[in-house]
Amino acid sequence: MLRALLVMSLLLAGAWQLGDAAWLLAKARLAHHLIDDAWEEQLRQGEPVRPWPWADTWPVARLRLGEARALPVMAGSSGQALAFGPGLVEGSGEPGDPGRTTVIAAHRDTHFRSLQSLRAGTGVSLQGRHGRWHRYRVTETRVVDSRRELMPVFAGPGLLLVTCYPFNALAAGGPLRFVVYAEYLGAGRAPEV
Secondary structure (H helix, E strand, C coil): CHHHHHHHHHHHHHHHHHHHHHHHHHHHHHHHHHHHHHHHHHHHHCCCCCCCCCCCCCEEEEEEECCCCCEEEEECCCHHHHCCCCEECCCCCCCCCCCCCEEEECCCCCCCHHHHHCCCCCEEEEECCCCCEEEEEEEEEEEEECCCCCCCCCCCCCEEEEEECCCCCCCCCCCEEEEEEEEEEEEECCCCC
């Protein structure tokens, strides 16, 4: 009797955990659909559109690294914004801004995991809020110690992608950052993805 009760308790606990994980995955997938819809609506309206009424962020661009699928770029670099995708760092330039570098940050173990495979010469595309695609080419990747070195932000239209480093660290948050700099090549249309 005790054994049967223990087995039943363990089965219920396992089912609870699986259900909880499935619910989290379903919410994440729904969020991405709502974010994509908000981006398309924003392109039509020309004004920021929140993906759901209580959202504290909204899509501001789309980023395509090499041949990969385009990712929505969210407004801001708070933990809440980065949970849904890369974030446009506050105070940085918009795509193609002639006077400021565009800086985008994301988590190393989700949206920016692929940064570790970017090499000099890789193409990057960034769609701005007016629908225009801006093209960039990776020129440099390096590791920066945020305690000793400032991010290399320039008064020009480049693109800086930033994530925590090392990519396989067990604990998040250390002082090292993996930085990808891409030079601006110009604006135009890129293939839809």
